Amino acid sequence: MSQASNKVFANGWMAAVYxxxxxxxxxxVVFSFNDSKLVTVWSHASTRWYSALMQDSDLLSAVFLxxxxxxxxxxxxxxxxxxxxxxxxxxxxxxxxxxxxxxxxTPLVMPDVIVGLSLLLMLVSLQHWLGYPQRGLFTILLGHxxxxxxYAAVVVTSRLKEMDGKLDxxxxxxxxxxxxxxxxxxxxxxxxxxxxxxxxTFTLSFDDVVLSSFLSGPGYNTMPMVxxxxxxxxxxxxxxxxxxxxxxxVTIAVIASSFYTSHIERKRKREMAFAYSDANN
Amino acid sequence: MTKLxxxxxxxxxxxxxxxxxxxxxxxxxxxxPLLIIMKISLSEMEATSVSKMISWTxxxxxxxxxxSNYQFIFSDALYVKTYISSIKYALITTLICLxxxxxxxxxxxxxxxxxxxxxxxxxxxxxxxxFLLRIYAWxxxxxxxxxxxxxxxxxxxxxxxxDMMNNSFSLTIGMVYSYLPFMxxxxxxxxxxxxxxxxxxxxxxxxxxxxxxxxxxxPLSKAGIIxxxxxxxxxxxGEYVIxxxxxxxxxxxxGRVLWDEFFSNNDWPMAAAVAVVMIAxxxxxxxxxxRAEAKLEEA
Amino acid sequence: xxxxxxxxxxxxxxxxxxxxxxEGVTKIYDGTVKAVDxxxxxxxxxxxxxLLGGSGxxxxxxxRMMAGFEKPTKGKIFLDNxxxxxxxxxxxxxxMMFQSYALFPHLSVWENVAFGLKRDNMPKDEIAKRVExxxxxxxxxxxxxxxxxxxxxxxxxxxxxxxxxxxxxxxLLLDEPxxxxxxxxxETTQLELVNIIEEVGVTCVLVTHDQExxxxxxxxxxxxxxxxxxxxxxxxxxxxxxxxxxxADFIGNVNMFEGEVVVxxxxxIIVKCDECTHYVGHGFTGNKGMxxxxxxxxxxxxxxxxxxxxxxxxxxxxxxxxxxxxxxxxYHLKTTNGHVIKAQEINNTRDLSCGLTWGDHxxxxxxxxxxxxxxx
Numbered sequence: 030m031s032q033a034s035n036k037v038f039a040n041g042w043m044a045a046v047y048x049x050x051x052x053x054x055x056x057x058v059v060f061s062f063n064d065s066k067l068v069t070v071w072s073h074a075s076t077r078w079y080s081a082l083m084q085d086s087d088l089l090s091a092v093f094l095x096x097x098x099x100x101x102x103x104x105x106x107x108x109x110x111x112x113x114x115x116x117x118x119x120x121x122x123x124x125x126x127x128x129x130x131x132x133x134x135t136p137l138v139m140p141d142v143i144v145g146l147s148l149l150l151m152l153v154s155l156q157h158w159l160g161y162p163q164r165g166l167f168t169i170l171l172g173h174x175x176x177x178x179x180y181a182a183v184v185v186t187s188r189l190k191e192m193d194g195k196l197d198x199x200x201x202x203x204x205x206x207x208x209x210x211x212x213x214x215x216x217x218x219x220x221x222x223x224x225x226x227x228x229x230t231f232t233l234s235f236d237d238v239v240l241s242s243f244l245s246g247p248g249y250n251t252m253p254m255v256x257x258x259x260x261x262x263x264x265x266x267x268x269x270x271x272x273x274x275x276x277x278x279v280t281i282a283v284i285a286s287s288f289y290t291s292h293i294e295r296k297r298k299r300e301m302a303f304a305y306s307d308a309n310n
Numbered sequence: 311m312t313k314l315x316x317x318x319x320x321x322x323x324x325x326x327x328x329x330x331x332x333x334x335x336x337x338x339x340x341x342x343p344l345l346i347i348m349k350i351s352l353s354e355m356e357a358t359s360v361s362k363m364i365s366w367t368x369x370x371x372x373x374x375x376x377x378s379n380y381q382f383i384f385s386d387a388l389y390v391k392t393y394i395s396s397i398k399y400a401l402i403t404t405l406i407c408l409x410x411x412x413x414x415x416x417x418x419x420x421x422x423x424x425x426x427x428x429x430x431x432x433x434x435x436x437x438x439x440x441f442l443l444r445i446y447a448w449x450x451x452x453x454x455x456x457x458x459x460x461x462x463x464x465x466x467x468x469x470x471x472x473d474m475m476n477n478s479f480s481l482t483i484g485m486v487y488s489y490l491p492f493m494x495x496x497x498x499x500x501x502x503x504x505x506x507x508x509x510x511x512x513x514x515x516x517x518x519x520x521x522x523x524x525x526x527x528x529p530l531s532k533a534g535i536i537x538x539x540x541x542x543x544x545x546x547x548g549e550y551v552i553x554x555x556x557x558x559x560x561x562x563x564x565g566r567v568l569w570d571e572f573f574s575n576n577d578w579p580m581a582a583a584v585a586v587v588m589i590a591x592x593x594x595x596x597x598x599x600x601r602a603e604a605k606l607e608e609a
Numbered sequence: 610x611x612x613x614x615x616x617x618x619x620x621x622x623x624x625x626x627x628x629x630x631x632e633g634v635t636k637i638y639d640g641t642v643k644a645v646d647x648x649x650x651x652x653x654x655x656x657x658x659x660l661l662g663g664s665g666x667x668x669x670x671x672x673r674m675m676a677g678f679e680k681p682t683k684g685k686i687f688l689d690n691x692x693x694x695x696x697x698x699x700x701x702x703x704x705m706m707f708q709s710y711a712l713f714p715h716l717s718v719w720e721n722v723a724f725g726l727k728r729d730n731m732p733k734d735e736i737a738k739r740v741e742x743x744x745x746x747x748x749x750x751x752x753x754x755x756x757x758x759x760x761x762x763x764x765x766x767x768x769x770x771x772x773x774x775x776x777x778x779x780x781l782l783l784d785e786p787x788x789x790x791x792x793x794x795x796e797t798t799q800l801e802l803v804n805i806i807e808e809v810g811v812t813c814v815l816v817t818h819d820q821e822x823x824x825x826x827x828x829x830x831x832x833x834x835x836x837x838x839x840x841x842x843x844x845x846x847x848x849x850x851x852x853x854x855x856x857a858d859f860i861g862n863v864n865m866f867e868g869e870v871v872v873x874x875x876x877x878i879i880v881k882c883d884e885c886t887h888y889v890g891h892g893f894t895g896n897k898g899m900x901x902x903x904x905x906x907x908x909x910x911x912x913x914x915x916x917x918x919x920x921x922x923x924x925x926x927x928x929x930x931x932x933x934x935x936x937x938x939x940y941h942l943k944t945t946n947g948h949v950i951k952a953q954e955i956n957n958t959r960d961l962s963c964g965l966t967w968g969d970h971x972x973x974x975x976x977x978x979x980x981x982x983x984x985x
Contacts, residue, residue, distance in 0.1 A: 046410060049410075049487065050432075051436070052451070053450075060457075069450050109335050113336075138545060139545075139589075140548020140565060141545070141550065143347075143588060151339075175339045238442055243572075256446070257555075260442070260449065268446055269450075272440065276443075283435055284431075
């Protein structure tokens with residue numbers, strides 16, 4: 030094969046994969062503006078399903094519940110995930126390190142149904158003993174925070190690994206006590222990683238249906254739970270409308286944040302180049 | 311240093327807190343639940359609650375282990391068939407993801423450096439948008455009066471709608487679609503780090519590009535292949551949402567059996583036993599994954 | 610004497626005030642790996658003490674124990690006669706200039722320099738005064754508000770120095786201070802660094818793998834290998850009077866001749882080797898018949914085409930290699946028994962003065978105080 034045909038093949042392959050990944054999303058968006066009640070048959074453009082969505086109180090209250098849970102569980106995930114990342118990266122030798130590291134990766138790969146079932150059985154036993162907690166918002170929160178902690182730990186770990194361990198030592202050398210080392214040096218440098226860990230775990234929570242179904246109690250239906258129960262019954266144009274809103278918000282957020290980080294990176298490179306040319310003059 | 315001194319020192323340096331907090335968190339939410347699930351799988355359902363494993367008779371504890379759930383799973387042909395079918399679908403999904411994802415990750419790693427972040431973001435973007443909604447979208451595409459059939463019929467490519475929904479085809483498409491990024495990301499991370507001078511050295515020593523690919527690129531990306539495959543295979547075995555929405559009643563997946571035992575039959579011990587057998591099935595792949603990830607970290 | 614060289618006592622230590630005393634310090638990792646092996650040393654007030662050695666020789670571990678990042682497995686460290694062995698790094702009046710600087714990337718130059726002062730709860734106006742003074746000292750005033758990545762390598766190095774000096778530490782630790790700079794910048798930076806250190810009058814321990822850096826900056830050097838000191842002394846002593854084959858070989862270039870003492874007189878000895886016979890113009894502690902090594906540095910060998918007249922201190926060989934360095938040229942000569950001897954000639958004219966070329970037969974000669982007799 031020649032160089033040029035290689036290139037055509039590579040580009041074709043990549044285009045096909047991207048088409049595969051985006052075709053369903055594009056369809057969702059396009060048919061959310063379809064006037065017909067039949068989701069898959071195009072009649073003409075309209076926004077009637079968006080109006081229907083605005084009147085769908087079940088779905089709207091589910092959206093608010095989901096946002097609430099996502100926000101709180103993301104906070105918890107970042108908190109515990111940071112602890113986990115520190116324990117595993119700053120202390121390389123302690124008893125139980127292997128246990129901690131394998132427990133922290135378990136939620137990442139273990140099928141959701143097992144995580145959900147085992148958590149629920151644990152919470153039911155706990156309730157049996159202590160009379161607490163009732164199944165509801167708090168139990169869903171715990172489940173999402175567990176999943177989120179595992180992901181947040183990965184994000185924070187990769188940042189901790191990049192960070193120069195010498196910075197901590199430099200701070201200590203200059204008289205900073207261990208807690209000051211964290212608040213004055215480590216934490217400020219971790220902030221970007223904490224923000225992306227927050228966004229990731231927020232999204233995971235906002236997306237979860239299996240854990241919520243196991244852990245929820247009566248009256249606590251998250252957005253994915255409502256969508257899932259409707260989708261099981263058949264196709265429903267309001268789902269397209271919800272999907273379009275979600276996708277738009279997420280896409281704008283992701284693109285904006287990636288533009289922002291690449292802008293910062295470019296600025297940094299310019300300044301570095303300038304510093305060197307400046308010093309040589 | 312005495313033990314006490316060392317203990318008090320670690321307390322002041324915060325080591326105990328930094329390790330203790332996540333340890334307690336994961337013990338409570340991962341280790342203990344897994345132990346409880348094993349315990350409950352050995353009990354049976356009584357009227358409203360699970361039977362007690364230890365009962366007190368005349369002031370003496372009696373241990374009552376009930377293996378009937380496991381006996382039932384292994385004697386019932388449908389359970390065994392379902393486990394095998396789950397593994398089959400997970401395996402097919404993994405192989406297709408590898409077949410599509412490896413060339414993709416390879417081409418992405420060879421793309422001009424400045425567009426790679428954009429290519430990567432485009433892989434991540436669907437991952438950030440709801441998984442459930444994307445599976446739902448496939449339903450609108452694949453049903454008999456769905457978007458694809460309508461399009462093909464209006465173009466007169468076909469006369470009758472193709473049967474693409476509620477069968478193994480739709481299930482496989484949904485699984486490959488959902489898990490593909492999990493294959494691509496570790497492979498890309500691995501391949502983008504590959505030193506191109508190895509390939510130049512191979513070419514310099516008279517190896518054709520095709521041979522160099524098999525002799526150098528593939529062996530050096532072994533850890534990425536294993537990690538990606540396991541990241542797809544393990545959760546795919548227990549997948550519930552995709553078979554429920556796309557698989558129809560005929561496709562057998564163990565995640566659905568577990569769900570039904572729990573939510574429809576209310577048989578918690580049986581659901582727990584189904585889960586324990588599933589954990590046993592994925593323990594080996596999980597160990598392989600851990601080793602591959604340790605290797606990836608070393609590199 | 611095949612045992613390890615005994616720790617050298619320094620003559621100056623008795624006349625000058627001792628600042629740092631390291632007593633029998635050992636560091637063992639994982640219960641087996643001995644990084645530092647029973648090291649003792651004293652550093653006097655005002656001196657720059659160099660720890661020189663290859664990677665993995667234990668010099669960095671020793672430095673980190675002085676800074677308080679590692680605890681010795683055995684032994685004690687004293688600063689101003691106070692035992693600081695168990696003091697955490699943040700309580701030691703010792704500061705370190707880190708390898709590749711470890712400047713806080715999220716803080717400006719000003720904030721980096723003020724970091725240590727703020728930890729001491731110094732009044733604000735005093736911090737400002739001190740930081741200004743440090744920035745002036747390091748000629749950094751106009752960069753005060755810049756972030757580290759907006760500075761060149763040389764500027765970053767000066768920030769690191771200003772930061773580590775701001776707290777007026779009793780002891781300054783320098784970990785490969787010039788390692789991150791390119792060769793050209795090194796020479797000027799090295800001079801600046803020594804000037805600032807002398808101006809402040811701070812005592813320093815310098816860790817480096819670069820012998821030139823150690824030679825030019827340090828007032829005394831400890832040569833380290835496999836966790837212990839091979840030799841401690843002034844740079845010229847280490848270079849001209851190495852106490853072992855290992856030190857002679859590690860510092861600079863050296864030609865080693867193995868031979869046997871055939872004449873042992875109080876004022877001279879004669880060593881018979883394969884290639885030549887050495888007449889050494891001083892006595893030695895040993896006896897007749899002893900096997901010794903004779904170390905001879907290449908720059909102390911003169912080349913000529915005529916056969917020297919004397920009986921001792923010359924050898925003959927064929928030029929096999931000529932390596933041109935610009936300021937000097939090194940000739941490799943192969944003797945009849947296959948031994949290659951290096952001789953270095955200064956290029957003091959613009960044509961190659963010796964007139965020797967590949968394959969030429971030439972004679973090497975040296976005077977009777979040019980070599981060192983080594984017994985281990």
